[in-house]
Amino acid sequence: MKKRAFIITACVLIILAVGAILLKGGDGGLQQGGDWNRQSFFTAKVIEAHEEYLILEVFDTGNSNFSEGAKVEVSTDVEAAAGCPEFVADECAKVLMASNKGDNPPGRLEALSIYKTDETGKVIAD
Structure with a gap:
């Protein structure tokens, strides 16, 4: 037994x-x-605008791991059907990413979409 x-x-x-x-x-x-199932976002001021990428300074961390004032480089080759709007320095952008990156990500970030916003983070029409 x-x-x-x-x-x-x-x-x-x-x-x-x-x-x-x-x-x-x-x-x-x-x-x-890469935690592909989670989307994160942040809002930032455009420091430099180039054809292939933007250099941004985060002012609203959203649900990302970035700290306020962090500088990030984001590719303008986005997955959104509408593409990425054209930006100039001092405009604001909201970036939606497929996963949450650390405060000092290596290299250029790939975004799902990038939107123009006002200073409060409200998306504006292009």
């Missing part, structure tokens, strides 16, 4: 362990893939 109870307990533990590994494996893949 003790042997049978031991075997049942061992089987249950193995099933639980396999289930935990499968659940953790699915979650770990999402995290390793």
